[in-house]
Amino acid sequence: MIEVYSWATPNGHKVHIMLEECGLPYKVFPVDIGAGDQFKPEFLSISPNNKIPAIVDPVGPDGKPVALFESGAILLYLASKCAKLLPKSDRQKFEVLQWLMFQMGGVGPMLGQAHHFRMYAPEKIDYAINRYTNEARRLYGVMDKRLAQSKYIGGPEYSIADIAVFPWLRSWKNQGIDWNDYPHLKGWFDEIAARPAVQRGVEVLADRRKPLTGDKEREVLFGTQQYKRH
Structure with a gap:
């Protein structure tokens, strides 16, 4: 049984859905990132970047245990293990992978910054809010254009690219997005949200997560503890 060290965040939900x-x-092991669980030595031993999610598969490719961190790497590993959700042909596989990298390098980091400056920053900085809200809208536009031409993000079939992107768009309102501006993306979003496996995946640990309101939690996630050498 695969051990999943995670929390109810977009990156965590990617792996839960997969x-x-x-x-x-x-089996899920909660890592409460508001309480600082991500800095515990036992978690750092499998996720040295102190970020969720991470997994331990007791039966790796060579029959021995393997630990992995970084959600994109985990998606690729699981796709290989279950032989699903990643095309076999090189042409189609790399089409999917480019959109996976688009999520990892663009959608996740930029929407994360939009969340931070719009919702969590201790002071409202107009320049930062405008910069990352505009970047969020630009990325939504890229995906909307893609989905005007393709049934799914990575191509004609549902894949790890869709699984990677979807959880990040669930907080569209906090990102300053109006769905009316992205009709193709909205149609795709609704279709993915209706999948039973997706619905089960986003419920994993959802009851454990609480709104980030306390100074202690903010300090753990955004303060100096992030920059200590653990």
């Missing part, structure tokens, strides 16, 4: 789509048995 495991549900693959039908692989797994």
Whole structure:
């Protein structure tokens, strides 16, 4: 059984959804990032960047345990393990992978910054809010144009590219997005949200997460503790 060290965040939900789509048995170990669980030595031993999610598969490719961090790497690993959600042909596979990298390098980091400056920053900085809100809208536009031409983000079939992107768009309102501006993306979003495995995946640990309101939690996530050498 795969061990999943995670929390109810977009990156965590990627892996939860992937495991549900693959039908692989797994056990979840909560890592409360507001309480600082990500800095505990036992978690750092499998996720040295102190970020969730991470997994431990007791039966890796060579039959021995393997630990992985970084959600994109985990999606690729699970796609290989269950032989699903990543095309076999090189042409189609790399088409999917470019959109996976688009999410990892663009959608996640930029929407994360939009969340931070719009919702969590201790002071409202107009320049930062405008910069990252505009970048969020630009990225939504890229995806909307893609989905005007393609049924799914990565191509004609549902894939890890869709699984990677979807959780980040669930907080569209906090990102300053009006769905009316992105009709093709909205149609795709609704279709993905209706998948039973997706619905199960986004519920994993959802009851454990609380709104980020306390100074202690803000300090853990955004303060000096992030920059200490653990």
